[in-house]
Amino acid sequence: MFWFYYIFFSLCFCYLISIRFKKKTIVFYFCLALLLTPAQIDAGSTNYSPSLFTFFFNLVFQQEYSLRVLRPLLISLPISSIVFWLFFKIRKIIL
Numbered sequence: 001m002f003w004f005y006y007i008f009f010s011l012c013f014c015y016l017i018s019i020r021f022k023k024k025t026i027v028f029y030f031c032l033a034l035l036l037t038p039a040q041i042d043a044g045s046t047n048y049s050p051s052l053f054t055f056f057f058n059l060v061f062q063q064e065y066s067l068r069v070l071r072p073l074l075i076s077l078p079i080s081s082i083v084f085w086l087f088f089k090i091r092k093i094i095l
Contacts, residue, residue: 006050010035026084033080039069 018028039051058064
């Protein structure tokens, strides 16, 4: 149930950020990819949480300076940018 609320409020937050920019869809899409990328909380656990917030939680409260939780962002952001680019290229060709 937590993920449902988190996704809903992430969509709302990304929309509020994107209305301030000229290219709304690009900002919305990358903000959403940044906020919705999951990461494992611990190396051996099966529990997931948003990677950006897990990184800041570990940094501030646990003083753990590990970039392990940001690794999924290194995978998801380039993949999401390629998917975004392909979507708009195909859309231009069709329309």
